[in-house]
Every structure is written in structure tokens, then in C-alpha cells.
Amino acid sequence: LNSAELDEARAIADEHNVVLMDATTVLHMPLYQELRRRMDAGDFGRMNLAQLNFGSYKEYGDLTNRFFNRNLAGGAMLDIGVYALSVMRLFMASQPAEVVSLGNTCETGVDVAGGIVCRNAEQQLGVVSLTLHSKQPKRSVISFDKCYIEVNEYPRADHATIVWTADGHREEVHAGTEAYALCYEMADLEKAVAGDDSKRELLDYASDVMELMTKLRADWGVVYPEEE
Template identity: 35%
Template sequence: MTTYNWGIIGTGRIADYFAEVFPTSQHLYGVAAHKDDGRAAAFAAKHKVAHAYPDYASLLADPAIDIVYVATTHNFHYDNIKAALNAGKHVLAEKAITLNEAQLDELVLLAAQRRLILMEAQTIYHMPLYHALDEFKAAHQLGRPKMIQVAFGTHVPNDPEDRLLNPQLAGGAMLDIGIYALSFARRFMTESPTLLATQMVPTATGVDDRSSLLLTTAHQEQAQIALALQTNLPNRGVVAYENGYLTITDYGRATTAIFTGLDGKNQEIEAGDNSLAFVYEIEDMANAVTTGSDPTLRWTRDTMTIITAARRAWGVTYPDETDL
């Protein structure tokens, strides 16, 4: 595997964990924080990163950096990714990759024009279990899925300043947890889905709390999705085929799936290590840069199309968002 120099934009919790598990096959070269007050230097010291930059622009201007990991909040992703691409850097960006489809389309075009890789750091697209399930489906000739049911619910304290409830930070269930449920459904669907119907109940701050979505494809593969930001739900996905169904619990970083056949017997499929979720993303990104091809981009684009359609139906926009 080719070794690349990586830079991190953002020094929050997810960046901290990213640096903790960063694999030796790659080189974590530098870090920058927004409106830095010593955070980048403290982060670099903690994780033994050689270079701490005074701002994002300085990091992006360093020709030594090949790949930038964008670990900022959702509302900053578009600007951060665009700046990195314009600086000639490949980008691995946290999910949801952008706020809406128009932003993503612009960035995908820019990346293509500059022959750069833009990849979403979506664990579902990189965990080995899902590759193992592809092989299982082929070996057992499961064909197209008939029905997918997927839920994700959590319990965020009712604090209007919380990132997940704050519209200024592009909060809400869809962009934070819904991206997992939609990515799960898209990972199993054999073609691009469309949104048939959706309903949403907002939080007191106006961002989406509880919602349900119904998706379908040209071959009538259906997906039912349930999301909740302030109500716990079992984070579980079920994918039903003609001859049985798969059940994946805690599917974001799952390492085990259960296939239940028509006879009611269960078969366990195992692959991967959930503590290495970021490592799989990082190594897949490095391989994509080396090959010049990202096999996950089509899923990211289809998922963002559904997110945008749902938010339009709900009438939910964020401050200064003019392109929904």
C-alpha cells in the first residue's frame, strides 16, 4: 500500500479518535484547528503529529500533504472540502459529506476536474462485514432484496446548544444518524432509490427529530427507515430476500450478521473488527487515491439525493443554506 501524508482539519472528538487509531501504513503529517487558540499544538503533542498549523489555509498550502481528513461539523463541510480540493488535496470527509445534493454535485465535479478523490467517511461502506455479505449473497444466489427495514434512534438531552439540536451547526437526526440508516439501505439496494413518502416531527429548535421514509427502486426493492433523535430505537437493519433475511444489529460498525433461512435456521456471518472502523476507511481512501477510483461514491451521491428530497418535503433548511 502506498503511504500518503495526511492532514486533519478540525480537532474535535471524532478527530481525536481518528488520530488515536491512525494506521502505521499511512503518515499523519499535520493538523489545524478553526480559530486556533493552541488546540492544534495540543492535539499534535497528544498524538505525536509533527506539524501544527495556525489555520486551515496554512495546512492546505503545504505541498507535503496529500490527503485531508475533514472532521468539522456539518455546516462547515462544503467550505472545507472545496478549499481542500482547490488546494489540490484528496479529501476524506466526515458524514454527512455535505448538507445537500447541490453542494455535493459541485464538489464531485470539482474533484473530477482536478483528478482528485473525494470520499465520505461512512463506516458502512468500509467495514469488512459488508464485503463478506456481498460474497454470501452471491454464493447463496439471494438476488435482489425484497424489503429493507432499518432504524436508528438515540436520546439526545434537550439542550438547544447541543450540536445535534442546533440549526446553526446543521443539527438534526438526518445528517447525524439518518446518514447511517440511509447508507445501510443503499448499500444493499442494487440500484438508485427514490423517495416515495416521508413524514417528520421537529424538535423545539426546529431541526428534525422523528421521521420515517419509504424508498423504492425501479425493480421495486423497498426500504422503510425510522429515525429518532430524542427517542431510543434498536439500531438494527433487516434485509429480506425471497429465501431468507439478514439481520445486522448496530450496523454502523457491525462485525456480525445473522441469515435466517425459510426453515427458520440461523447462520452467522462474521468479518472485521469494529475497533478498526477508521482504519478501514483510511486504508480504503489510500487505495482509492492510488487507483484513482472510489467505488463508494455512487452510494454517497444516491444517499445525499434522498436526504435532499426528504428535507425539501419537510421544509427544513439551515441558516445561510440557499441551494436546497
């Protein structure tokens, strides 16, 4: 549910010499691995801004379902925010140190919408909007000096469009297959168990995302029973 629980899980895994891995799909999709490879090679120039939307329409009629149920760790942040924040963090040079936000809660006490702005030491910005009560496109735009990259349906994306600043031409990038998302998670776990440090380090990104989510929920006053 929070950073303290994740820290405890990591410590137990280390104590027993087992591999702990976050199954959030965006950490494992080949598309993001390819885009990050090109980013790290300097193809895109400096990353300046990440903008991400994620909106689902969930009826308020049944507030006992998992989306709104405080006893089931409901709310937009843990249900859909994790995907947006994971994409944002993958393209940032470091963890955001400054975070400002506004969050709306429903009568059960969980968050149903949020607007978030983050900034790290490199002055890279992340802007995220989330809602469980309005349909939005799952759209991410990562802006660099030389281009911007647009990824739609980003939680399990296998396709991105790069629009180059100099002449406006569009480059289509395909990597992986959406239907194999869970297979990529298992493959990365196998590689991590076999000693691939690049796969083991994915948990550091997950820890950064959990730290952001924990802070945001605290700022919004969203507390689950186990945390009281």
C-alpha cells in the same frame, strides 16, 4: 449539507485530480463487503425489503448543542439517518425513485424524528425510522427470497445473522473488527488513490444517499442558514 454541495465538491476533486471519499463507516466495513459479495453471487436470491431503525435519546434541555442546532446542521437526518440510508442503498439494486415520509421538527427547526418509505424501479422497498428523542436499537433487517439478514449496531458492525427461509437455520457471519472502523476507511481511500475503481465507486452510493437526505429535508421544511 446537500446534493448541490456534494456535486460541487466532486467537480473540484475531478478538476484537481484528487480522490474524494465519504467516510460513512458502513460504506467501508468488511462485513457489508462480504454480504454484498454473496448477494451479488446470488446466494440470497432477490432482495425485497430493507428495514432499519436508529434511535438516540438526546435531552431537549440544551437546544444549542449540535443535535438540535440549526447553525451546526443539526437534526436526525444528517446525524443518524445517513447510516440507515447507506445500509439500505448498499443492498438495493438502484436508487429509490419514490419516497414518502413524515418528519417531526423541534422549535429550532431541525428534524428530530422521521418515518421513511422508499421504492426503486425493481420494486425493492426500504423502511426507515429515526429519532433523536427515543432510544431504539440500531437494527437492520434485509429480507431476500431465500433468507433475511439481521445486523445489530449496524453503523460499525462486524457480525450478522442470516436466517434461512427453507429450514429456519441461523448462520453467523463475522468479518472485520468494529474497533478498526476508521482504519477501513483509510484503507479504502488508499486503494481508491491507487486506482481501485470499486472503491472510487463508493462515492456514487454516497451521492445517492445525499440525494435522498436532501429531498427528505426539503419535504420536511428543514433548511440550514447556508441554504437560504
